[in-house]
Amino acid sequence: MERAGSGAEGNRFQREEDLLRRVQSLLHRPEPHVVTGIGDDCAVLALPGAVDHLLVSTDLLLEHIHFELHQQTFQQLGYKALAVNLSDLAAMGADPLAVFVSLCLPRRCAASDIEALYTGMEELARSVGASIVGGDTSASADSLMLSLTVLGLAPPAAVVRRSGAQPGDRLFVTGTLGDAAAGLEFLQRQDTEPPASANPAAAASGPPAGFPEAVVRQLAQRYRLPRPRLSEGRWLARGGFASAMLDLSDGLSTDLHRLCEASRVGARLVLQDLPRSTALEAAAAFLQHGTEHYTLHGGEDYELLAAVPAERRETLLAQWPFRDTLLMEIGWVVPPQQGVKLITLAEREEVLPPGGFDHFAPG
Amino acid sequence: MERAGSGAEGNRFQREEDLLRRVQSLLHRPEPHVVTGIGDDCAVLALPGAVDHLLVSTDLLLEHIHFELHQQTFQQLGYKALAVNLSDLAAMGADPLAVFVSLCLPRRCAASDIEALYTGMEELARSVGASIVGGDTSASADSLMLSLTVLGLAPPAAVVRRSGAQPGDRLFVTGTLGDAAAGLEFLQRQDTEPPASANPAAAASGPPAGFPEAVVRQLAQRYRLPRPRLSEGRWLARGGFASAMLDLSDGLSTDLHRLCEASRVGARLVLQDLPRSTALEAAAAFLQHGTEHYTLHGGEDYELLAAVPAERRETLLAQWPFRDTLLMEIGWVVPPQQGVKLITLAEREEVLPPGGFDHFAPG
Numbered sequence: 242m243e244r245a246g247s248g249a250e251g252n253r254f255q256r257e258e259d260l261l262r263r264v265q266s267l268l269h270r271p272e273p274h275v276v277t278g279i280g281d282d283c284a285v286l287a288l289p290g291a292v293d294h295l296l297v298s299t300d301l302l303l304e305h306i307h308f309e310l311h312q313q314t315f316q317q318l319g320y321k322a323l324a325v326n327l328s329d330l331a332a333m334g335a336d337p338l339a340v341f342v343s344l345c346l347p348r349r350c351a352a353s354d355i356e357a358l359y360t361g362m363e364e365l366a367r368s369v370g371a372s373i374v375g376g377d378t379s380a381s382a383d384s385l386m387l388s389l390t391v392l393g394l395a396p397p398a399a400v401v402r403r404s405g406a407q408p409g410d411r412l413f414v415t416g417t418l419g420d421a422a423a424g425l426e427f428l429q430r431q432d433t434e435p436p437a438s439a440n441p442a443a444a445a446s447g448p449p450a451g452f453p454e455a456v457v458r459q460l461a462q463r464y465r466l467p468r469p470r471l472s473e474g475r476w477l478a479r480g481g482f483a484s485a486m487l488d489l490s491d492g493l494s495t496d497l498h499r500l501c502e503a504s505r506v507g508a509r510l511v512l513q514d515l516p517r518s519t520a521l522e523a524a525a526a527f528l529q530h531g532t533e534h535y536t537l538h539g540g541e542d543y544e545l546l547a548a549v550p551a552e553r554r555e556t557l558l559a560q561w562p563f564r565d566t567l568l569m570e571i572g573w574v575v576p577p578q579q580g581v582k583l584i585t586l587a588e589r590e591e592v593l594p595p596g597g598f599d600h601f602a603p604g
Numbered sequence: 605m606e607r608a609g610s611g612a613e614g615n616r617f618q619r620e621e622d623l624l625r626r627v628q629s630l631l632h633r634p635e636p637h638v639v640t641g642i643g644d645d646c647a648v649l650a651l652p653g654a655v656d657h658l659l660v661s662t663d664l665l666l667e668h669i670h671f672e673l674h675q676q677t678f679q680q681l682g683y684k685a686l687a688v689n690l691s692d693l694a695a696m697g698a699d700p701l702a703v704f705v706s707l708c709l710p711r712r713c714a715a716s717d718i719e720a721l722y723t724g725m726e727e728l729a730r731s732v733g734a735s736i737v738g739g740d741t742s743a744s745a746d747s748l749m750l751s752l753t754v755l756g757l758a759p760p761a762a763v764v765r766r767s768g769a770q771p772g773d774r775l776f777v778t779g780t781l782g783d784a785a786a787g788l789e790f791l792q793r794q795d796t797e798p799p800a801s802a803n804p805a806a807a808a809s810g811p812p813a814g815f816p817e818a819v820v821r822q823l824a825q826r827y828r829l830p831r832p833r834l835s836e837g838r839w840l841a842r843g844g845f846a847s848a849m850l851d852l853s854d855g856l857s858t859d860l861h862r863l864c865e866a867s868r869v870g871a872r873l874v875l876q877d878l879p880r881s882t883a884l885e886a887a888a889a890f891l892q893h894g895t896e897h898y899t900l901h902g903g904e905d906y907e908l909l910a911a912v913p914a915e916r917r918e919t920l921l922a923q924w925p926f927r928d929t930l931l932m933e934i935g936w937v938v939p940p941q942q943g944v945k946l947i948t949l950a951e952r953e954e955v956l957p958p959g960g961f962d963h964f965a966p967g
Contacts, residue, residue, distance in 0.1 A: 260741060263715065264722050271735035275702065284738040286702060288757065291654035299704045299738060299753060303746045335863070339649060340637065341662045343751045345669075352626065359627050372634035374664060377751075378623060382668045387752035388706045390662060394651065423727040502633075 252467035293394035298329035304384040318362025327469035332488040334478020335393030336372035340590040373511035406485035422539025423458030435478035467543035495595040656757035661692035667747040682724025690832035695851040697841020698756030700734035708744035766866035769848035769911035779882040785902025787823030830906035858958040
């Protein structure tokens with residue numbers, strides 16, 4: 242999980258992928274029970290005799306890197322730490338099974354804070370039929386750290402990887418995009434702008450006229466409490482709709498590049514079709530960038546991006562059973578030499594670099 | 605994994621057990637596929653159709669809490685992080701399968717340091733037939749943190765828990781005890797004593813007469829490079845020798861109490877039978893405490909403590925196939941009301957509190 246929308250994030254992503262490649266070159270060829278190793282949302286293991294494949298994902302959240310403590314409650318933080326892990330299972334169509342929780346706890350954390358963390362995790366785990374069954378805790382000299390590992394199950398034929406997209410496939414996305422990044426931007430501005438009590442003049446003037454406070458709260462909740470799309474992922478995978486899938490953790494442009502790289506394809510993304518919430522529209526005048534910046538590059542939405550064979554498109558749209566979850570067709574897959582491009586509102590094709598940074602422009 | 609031999613460790617242990625109990629009270633009763641949940645060395649899961657049970661353990665190592673960077677190389681640190689996780693699989697008789705590695709990396713870590721970390725893990729993983737197949741990495745504002753999760757397999761009938769010991773069982777331990785704690789003490793004294801260059805007088809006088817440098821290096825290696833007793837644990841479990849087992853991470857006295865608590869039994873430990881290495885004996889004159897302090901309370905040995913039914917004792921001793929691994933009978937199991945006691949060299953029975961701290965005295 243990466244923080245959204247800064248140049249530093251871009252650099253980190255680049256270095257992390259480099260590191261991953263170097264590390265992979267050190268490792269031996271995995272044993273035959275390893276169906277999918279490093280490089281997808283989950284590792285996939287085939288255990289002797291088991292009906293289902295075992296899927297495993299691990300994600301860590303570190304204070305000052307992935308979150309600041311004052312931006313959510315401990316219960317919300319516990320919820321989110323598990324939600325982002327479950328999102329990886331969702332992206333491959335798996336059912337959650339078990340959760341392992343490792344925590345580094347600074348001494349300033351009270352027992353009640355730790356209980357609240359576990360309460361947030363437990364409520365989400367219970368609601369998806371998974372159990373917290375192990376972990377480790379340690380004192381920490383400085384930051385709070387949560388490292389979660391989730392196990393899930395999926396029928397071997399229904400495990401969806403990043404690598405299965407084919408030219409001609411349609412690209413679909415669940416939910417709306419960019420809300421979490423916009424919500425985080427407002428939370429960060431609250432940090433840098435002086436509080437009302439310290440600045441009576443600002444307090445007297447209040448927030449700018451028309452500032453949509455309820456809407457901003459709504460966007461902040463999308464950042465704090467992402468909903469892992471487990472049912473949707475399972476349905477897309479088991480119905481044979483998704484040829485490739487991943488969850489949007491680092492922003493659509495970055496994650497689309499990951500899907501394209503894994504599948505060795507290119508893509509066309511139609512800017513006008515990217516789903517944005519009414520909350521994002523309502524907050525537009527108060528954001529630092531245009532709304533398309535958030536929908537294209539904003540991280541931490543944890544929505545699903547799926548490639549769907551063209552012949553399955555009509556059935557998918559006719560049978561989509563999730564009334565509360567938007568499903569939008571946002572583009573299509575092309576051969577690799579045609580690259581990853583955005584179709585603008587003026588219907589021009591523009592190269593779409595991951596994260597919107599020029600130094601990531603595809604070769 | 606806890607640091608050995610300080611009052612602070614005792615307090616942390618007490619709080620950690622309290623925390624574990626509070627957390628467990630928040631969690632729902634696990635789903636039926638969870639055979640063993642929180643409280644043993646590994647969680648045990650029964651997957652539909654699978655021949656073996658799946659065993660999962662997770663352990664974290666945090667700079668300044670569990671290690672200091674200058675006390676070992678990055679490669680040794682990587683080795684150790686995996687070794688202590690594998691030791692949990694050994695304690696339940698499982699074969700290692702897959703490893704997940706999550707790292708928080710401070711910016712002062714060079715790419716070559718990170719490669720060395722993975723090299724240490726990879727060499728050990730390969731040697732035990734396991735693959736590193738996933739993980740997560742993050743930048744860290746301050747400390748280095750390694751959070752590993754290991755998966756293993758064991759036949760359902762051969763999974764050994766902490767809870768199976770019965771009065772009359774004999775207590776056995778592999779290897780020698782206290783070496784790691786003694787090694788750590790020497791490493792820590794090197795930190796607090798001024799280096800030779802800053803103190804020419806000390807340099808001139810050199811180490812005290814007869815200081816056994818080679819022996820100290822040997823003890824330090826036991827701290828840096830613990831050997832997970834996978835073959836021994838597997839043999840004890842699959843041969844039906846161990847009724848209960850755990851690995852000695854926090855010191856014999858503390859871990860024996862854990863085994864007794866889980867099995868609802870008491871124990872007698874014969875001080876004179878505790879196995880100590882010739883290295884520990886050779887270093888005795890230069891240690892802060894008597895050698896029995898290290899054998900009884902020193903942490904991080906990662907040897908196995910097993911309860912063995914009395915009628916299996918002769919067969920065990922006759923068939924033990926590991927010529928390079930000492931196996932010592934060190935006591936026996938008694939009914940719970942008889943408590944956990946040490947039989948001293950003078951053949952007196954003394955209450956044995958975990959960690960040697962009075963505030964842990966059993967009720």
